[in-house]
Amino acid sequence: MNQEQIPPVMKLPEPTLRRLPWYLAFVKLLKGKGKTRVSSTQIAREISVAPSQVAKDLSFVNVSGKTRVGYEIETLIAALENFLGFTVQHKALLFGVGSLGAALLHDSGLKQYGLEIVAGFDIRESLADTAVNGIPVFHLREFPARQKTLDATIGIITVPVDQAQDVTDHIIAEGIKALWNFTPFRIRVPQDAVVQNTSMYAHLAVMFNRLGIINHRK
Amino acid sequence: MNQEQIPPVMKLPEPTLRRLPWYLAFVKLLKGKGKTRVSSTQIAREISVAPSQVAKDLSFVNVSGKTRVGYEIETLIAALENFLGFTVQHKALLFGVGSLGAALLHDSGLKQYGLEIVAGFDIRESLADTAVNGIPVFHLREFPARQKTLDATIGIITVPVDQAQDVTDHIIAEGIKALWNFTPFRIRVPQDAVVQNTSMYAHLAVMFNRLGIINHRK
Secondary structure, three states, rough: OOOOOOHOOOOOOOOHHHHHHHHHHHHHHHHHHOOEEEEEHHHHHHHHHHHHHHHHHHHOOOOOOOOOEEEHHHHHHHHHHOOOOOOOOEEEEEEEOHHHHHHHHHHHHHHHHHHHEEEEEEEHHOOEEEEOOOOOEEEHHHHHHHHHHHOEEEEEEEHHHHHHHHHHHHHHHHHOEEEEEEEOOOOOOOOEEEEEEEOHHHHHHHHHHHHHHHHHHH | OOOOOOOHHHHOOOHHHHHHHHHHHHHHHHHHHOOEEEEEHHHHHHOOOOOOHHHHHHOOOOOOOOOOOOEEEEHHHHHHHHHOOOOEEEEEEEEEHHHHHHHHHHHHHHHHOEEEEEEEOOOHHHOOOOOEEEEEEEEHHHHHHHHHOOOOOOOOOOHHHHHHHHHHHHHHOOOEEEEEEOOOOOOOOOOEEEEEEEOHHHHHHHHHHHHHHHHHHO
């Protein structure tokens, strides 16, 4: 690294970023069992990844293991949680308090991973000024004014498909740069924005297809 | 294809399976706007995929477009929904009625995509014989007996990480072959079982990292 770069700001390979939470979950499990040290070989065996890959992935995180001794579990957990952004609360607004949107408002577990949904917005008048799981829900028209005080950095999109792009444009116009898109619609954003797609229905399609193959083999 | 294979039973490449729901969402949107035909070029432009890739993906589905005219939207929607398994209800049981588990029970939208959660199970006595969103919740000890009559084909895992493997083994022992794993734990299953991992927290980690880069650039 020639330029001075702070590790959490490096653009990590997505596969690495997706594996690190697996490592974290496993190491926390070991901690719960009273263990204090773990080797990359142990992690590798558990996660079914090559030991060299585990060592490489962990080299991005600011933590070093010792030969034969491995990593100190406490240190590794703290480093991973910090590196993955789970220790800082990122304020998020949720758009579309329908079935999936309300479900996400119910998931208090997200907070443990650094995501704090501070408000929901919907175009239905009947939902305005209500609350779900203690999180206030406002009419969408209030979004620009509310954002001024809420100052959220993430927009969660759970609107119907035909409103996905309009809502995206609206969120971007208010200066929010990161979008977590749960709709099966491919939203378009400016180059300096971040989109994370979590299409549960695409995951279902993959699972149904694989299940069909198994049932066919019987 | 030399052997006689029914398309839905073919093992499709996962990227194709993940793109097909994007196509479906877009084509349904066009239908809502009163359109009756769509070309693969139009789909390609909208989804930001090469037109040849769209044509190839759609060739797996039992539907053919005509040169210059494209696909009939009604036919394409029906073919995609059928092919993706969204028209048949797959019965699922959910394990772990905590924050995320209860959230999924609240998401009635899954039904429209072919997933019907028929019961939830938990080890907490206080949750036994309650219901979430009309879906009954039983104590985990009732699972084997309930499964005999419910005959579900999918198990959804939303238990705490330290119980993920035990619950997985229990589900597999009762003959369920497809597991939708929402925990950040890498569960192990027999070779003839299917696992779909949806680790929302891994998606969060990717988003936080990308957002950190943007903020750093400012």
